[in-house]
Amino acid sequence: MMNDLIRVAATNGAKALSEYTAKQVLESYGISITREILVQTRAEALAAAQTIGYPVVAKACAAELMHKSEAGAVAIGIQDETALQKAYDRIVASVGAPLEGVLIQEMVSGPRELVVGLTRDPQFGPCVMLGLGGVLTEALKDVVFRVAPFDRIEALDMMAELRAQALLGCFRGQAAADRHALADTLVAIGRIGIDHAQVAEIDINPIIIAPDGRIKAVDALIVLT
Amino acid sequence: MTTTTPFEQHPLYPLINPRSIAFFGASNRFSAMGTNQLHSVQSLGFKGKIYPIHPSEQTVLGLPAFRSVTDLPEVPDLAVLVLPTAIVTQTLEACGKKGIRHAIVVSGGFNEVGGAGTALERELVAVAKRYDIRLVGPNCLGVVNPHHLFNVTFAAFEGRPGHIGLASQSGSLLTQMFHYLEQYRIGFSTGISVGNEAVVDIVECMEYLAACPHTKVIGLYIESIRRGRAFIETARRIVPHKPIVAYYAGGSEAGRRAAFSHTGAMAGPDQLYDGVLRQSGVIRAASLTELFDFCWVLGRCAVPQGRHIAVLTHSGGPGAAAADAASRNHLELTPFAPRTLAKLKSMVPQTGSVNNPVDLTFSRDPLDYFRRIPGVLLEAPEVDGLLVYCFVPPKNMQRMMENQGLSDDELAKLTDAIADDLAANAASMADAHHKPIIGFTYQSTEMPIIRKLLDHGIPVIPTPERAVRAMMALAQYGERVAKILSQQ
Numbered sequence: 001m002m003n004d005l006i007r008v009a010a011t012n013g014a015k016a017l018s019e020y021t022a023k024q025v026l027e028s029y030g031i032s033i034t035r036e037i038l039v040q041t042r043a044e045a046l047a048a049a050q051t052i053g054y055p056v057v058a059k060a061c062a063a064e065l066m067h068k069s070e071a072g073a074v075a076i077g078i079q080d081e082t083a084l085q086k087a088y089d090r091i092v093a094s095v096g097a098p099l100e101g102v103l104i105q106e107m108v109s110g111p112r113e114l115v116v117g118l119t120r121d122p123q124f125g126p127c128v129m130l131g132l133g134g135v136l137t138e139a140l141k142d143v144v145f146r147v148a149p150f151d152r153i154e155a156l157d158m159m160a161e162l163r164a165q166a167l168l169g170c171f172r173g174q175a176a177a178d179r180h181a182l183a184d185t186l187v188a189i190g191r192i193g194i195d196h197a198q199v200a201e202i203d204i205n206p207i208i209i210a211p212d213g214r215i216k217a218v219d220a221l222i223v224l225t
Numbered sequence: 226m227t228t229t230t231p232f233e234q235h236p237l238y239p240l241i242n243p244r245s246i247a248f249f250g251a252s253n254r255f256s257a258m259g260t261n262q263l264h265s266v267q268s269l270g271f272k273g274k275i276y277p278i279h280p281s282e283q284t285v286l287g288l289p290a291f292r293s294v295t296d297l298p299e300v301p302d303l304a305v306l307v308l309p310t311a312i313v314t315q316t317l318e319a320c321g322k323k324g325i326r327h328a329i330v331v332s333g334g335f336n337e338v339g340g341a342g343t344a345l346e347r348e349l350v351a352v353a354k355r356y357d358i359r360l361v362g363p364n365c366l367g368v369v370n371p372h373h374l375f376n377v378t379f380a381a382f383e384g385r386p387g388h389i390g391l392a393s394q395s396g397s398l399l400t401q402m403f404h405y406l407e408q409y410r411i412g413f414s415t416g417i418s419v420g421n422e423a424v425v426d427i428v429e430c431m432e433y434l435a436a437c438p439h440t441k442v443i444g445l446y447i448e449s450i451r452r453g454r455a456f457i458e459t460a461r462r463i464v465p466h467k468p469i470v471a472y473y474a475g476g477s478e479a480g481r482r483a484a485f486s487h488t489g490a491m492a493g494p495d496q497l498y499d500g501v502l503r504q505s506g507v508i509r510a511a512s513l514t515e516l517f518d519f520c521w522v523l524g525r526c527a528v529p530q531g532r533h534i535a536v537l538t539h540s541g542g543p544g545a546a547a548a549d550a551a552s553r554n555h556l557e558l559t560p561f562a563p564r565t566l567a568k569l570k571s572m573v574p575q576t577g578s579v580n581n582p583v584d585l586t587f588s589r590d591p592l593d594y595f596r597r598i599p600g601v602l603l604e605a606p607e608v609d610g611l612l613v614y615c616f617v618p619p620k621n622m623q624r625m626m627e628n629q630g631l632s633d634d635e636l637a638k639l640t641d642a643i644a645d646d647l648a649a650n651a652a653s654m655a656d657a658h659h660k661p662i663i664g665f666t667y668q669s670t671e672m673p674i675i676r677k678l679l680d681h682g683i684p685v686i687p688t689p690e691r692a693v694r695a696m697m698a699l700a701q702y703g704e705r706v707a708k709i710l711s712q713q
Contacts (some may be wrong), residue, residue: 016485117488121497124453129488143491145500147457152505153712161503201486223485 009063009219010198010224018063018100021052021105022222026204029188032181033217036105045088046081048104055079055107058087059096077107087186111208112167112174116185118193120200126193128186130168132156133206140164148190155183167209175213182207200225236359237425237433240327241415242274242373243303245274247294247325249316250307250332251285259307260286261333261379262367265372269376275472276301300324305367305377310334310342313363314349321356326355329377330362336421337364346423353424353572365420366396369413372439387412387522389517390440392419392430394448394476402517408670410679414439428455435463441524444516445471450501457505463707464506468523468702471507472516473498506699506705518691519698526661528703529609533576535557535602536582538614539594544582547612547689548667554697558582566606572598591617591674595647603658610696615666616686617674640673648677655683661699665692 005021017025023033037048038061049056060073072094075087084104091102113134121127124147131143144161146154159168159179168177185207192199201223208218228423232238246266250259263286266275276297277285284290294304294316304320306313306328313332320328335346336466346363353360361368367377371386380400384407393399396418406412415437417430427445434443443463450456455554460469475495475667504507508523510516529672534556538544558581572593583602595613602611606618623636630638655662664678664685675685686692 012239055343111323115487117486119486119489119492121453121492122448122455124501126499127492127497127500129491131491138490139488141491143496145492145497146504147453149503150504151712153708157503157708158500161500203486203488205487221486223489 006198006222006224014063014224016063016224017222018061018065019059019139019220020061020100020103021063021192022220025192025222026217029192031185031188031217032205032215033220034105034108036103038101038103040101042085042088045084045102045104048216049078049081049084052104052106056084057103057105058084058091058105059103060091061100061103062095062098063100064100065095099103108208108210108218110208110210112171112177112209113129113211114167114215115203116181116182116189116207117204118148118189118199118202120193121147125192126191128158128193130162130182130186132162132164133161137205146186146190148193150187150190152180152183152187155186158186159183174209174211177209178213178215181192185215185217198224230610232436232438235433235436237327237429238459239302240329240359240373240425241368241370243273243301243327243375244298245301245303245343246271246276246377247297247301247304247320247323248275248277248285248307249294249305250278251283252279253285257307258331258379262307262377264304265378265381267369269382270374271416272374273711274299274301280525286661294323294325295319295325300606302327305331306362307331310339310345314345314421316350317349317358318352318356318359321352321358324359325355328358328362329365329367330420330423331365332362332569333364335363336423337605340648346421348422350423361417362420365422366399368418369399369416371412378416383407385410386414386439386440388414388439389444389520390414390434390437390442391416391444391446391520392427392434393417393424393444393446394419394427395446396420398446398513406517407419409521409684411524418600421452426451428452428459431456431459431463431469432572433456435467440467442520443467443469444520445469445507446513446516447471447473447498448475448615450498460505460507465706465709467490469505469507470510470516470519470523470698471502472510472513473502493678496680503705506620506709508701508705510698511694512600514534515690515694515698518686518695521686521693522661522663522695523702525682525684525700526610526663527655527659528706529661529696529700530703531609532556532608532697532700534612535559535561535605536612536614537594537598537602537608538582539577539585540614540616541584543614543616543665543667543689547614547693548582550690550693551612551696554693556697556700558695559607559609562605562607565601565607568601569598569688572601591643591647595674596650599651599662600654603654603660603662608660610661610663610699612689612692612696613662613664615664616668617672641677644673644677645680648681648683651678651683652681661696663692663696666687 039045115133117129126148203221204217251263277290279290335342369376376382383403398418434440577586
């Protein structure tokens with residue numbers, strides 16, 4: 001079924017999958033994602049937030065929308081129904097592109113952000129990246145690569161290679177990151193690259209390490225060839 | 226009936242160990258590249274037959290010349306082509322018809338110039354395929370195999386047959402290192418300038434060097450890897466048996482697909498190759514100097530069990546510099562066990578330090594410094610490897626013996642003999658304990674103790690920082706092998 005998501009998008013000439021669809025693909029590979037519901041109306045948005053529990057995040061969801069925060073299409077830390085209604089209207093009004101819907105999502109926070117991704121190299125094929133995430137990714141360039149496919153041991157070795165690997169340990173009163181879940185995520189991203197020639201690039205940015213050490217993909221982008 | 230080893234059955238064996246050579250492009254003019262290359266073959270004392278092919282000369286560098294490859298009395302193992310681009314392919318075809326199955330094409334003007342050159346290279350490859358010819362080049366500087374007295378590079382070989390097998394995407398790098406390595410009493414087992422890799426690529430060279438018994442370590446100078454996956458798989462097969470060191474000279478960003486994602490934007494060649502080499506089990510050298518430093522120690526030293534090292538010095542500065550470099554390279558100056566400390570106390574003067582770095586401040590007796598103390602440190606289970614600062618002015622050694630009433634000549638001989646004895650002892654201690662000893666110095670390699678240590682196979686590397694990095698490379702190799710074995 002997930003194969004279909006990618007194939008259908010590719011045959012429709014889409015350049016990318018929406019965040020919602022991208023995360024469904026990730027979840028089907030066992031990657032832990034935020035709880036989220038795609039809604040079409042304001043009423044559905046309120047119901048979704050009820051199910052997920054406040055605070056929530058609301059995001060415009062469309063395949064062509066690769067850099068949402070720049071388009072004013074994201075509202076975070078929504079505490080109640082009034083705020084959600086306002087955010088919903090603002091998002092729908094500010095995004096010109098046709099929407100798949102608005103994504104109502106649990107608010108995951110934690111100061112430790114990682115990036116995991118996939119790129120294709122002409123010589124090496126699909127390559128998986130792990131790095132320091134969030135706004136610091138490109139400033140600090142603390143990233144490591146491996147050529148897919150690879151195993152858990154290799155994935156753990158990627159973590160050992162990060163300059164900021166201290167973030168993965170017990171850090172400022174927060175629990176150590178679930179390295180095994182992170183290793184499985186890295187292996188799975190490589191598998192997606194092997195399984196789907198139509199997938200050109202993947203970004204999971206950020207993966208947040210929660211204070212209890214669990215990891216969760218908060219935002220995701222899958223670019224098609 | 227003769228039997229052949231798997232090494233001798235390797236497809237590149239006749240190319241790198243030829244019994245006979247057809248040589249195209251040498252004349253009697255030393256302004257010609259080909260003439261210099263044939264001279265290199267002759268001057269190293271090549272034992273096989275050489276057949277120069279020349280359209281008009283009767284003899285070439287004293288050898289009877291042939292008009293055409295078809296006139297040769299036998300089918301040579303190898304053809305070397307140093308010809309104008311335009312006639313390379315037809316010449317290779319003539320070689321193929323004669324039955325020659327190995328060729329080195331030095332000539333340039335192919336894929337490296339693009340356009341028409343790319344088309345010419347395609348034709349060359351088609352001919353090589355048609356006649357099943359293993360071809361090194363084009364646009365390469367040749368091959369050197371001093372163990373076979375075979376050197377077909379531009380430069381005459383200086384040095385000794387050694388343990389470093391180099392496959393290089395820079396041709397001249399090979400020849401420029403002959404003398405450099407010799408000063409440290411090391412050398413190439415084989416060097417291959419791979420050129421455009423039209424047929425034989427760096428991966429196939431790695432396979433050959435892995436099988437070569439003279440090669441203890443494989444060095445790679447890389448600008449780009451074509452067969453990415455084959456490189457990784459081949460390297461991972463080789464590394465548990467033989468270390469590989471690579472210097473990556475950086476790739477071009479051109480031709481890179483415009484990236485939409487952060488991941489794509491971050492995938493610069495340097496970051497990517499860092500991961501690829503680590504995944505392959507290959508040790509990455511940060512500079513050309515390191516490429517040869519790492520090949521030096523990996524071919525000479527035991528692999529340490531861990532990253533706990535001891536530093537021995539009689540001078541504070543170099544010892545502290547080594548300690549500082551060690552911590553920056555994730556090597557740990559291990560605290561000594563009480564047993565080790567007790568043994569050291571009797572050998573280290575009051576002014577010195579028995580802690581790590583062990584600092585004698587003043588070396589009373591080179592016997593203690595090079596024999597007894599290293600013995601104590603190597604036998605300590607908490608020590609995985611030893612770095613020794615080497616500074617012994619020969620005059621000081623001689624002064625210790627002056628009161629014995631010897632002549633200058635006898636003093637020099639005795640100094641040499643003592644140095645030889647100390648160095649031999651250090652080498653056998655390193656062997657017995659299966660632990661590496663790496664010396665470091667600012668002195669010339671001609672100082673008696675340093676020369677003798679080098680002769681006995683103990684690396685003595687200029688500067689504390691380089692020696693520490695070399696020790697780190699040894700530790701890294703142990704870790705790479707352990708990881709690969711754990712993945713099988």
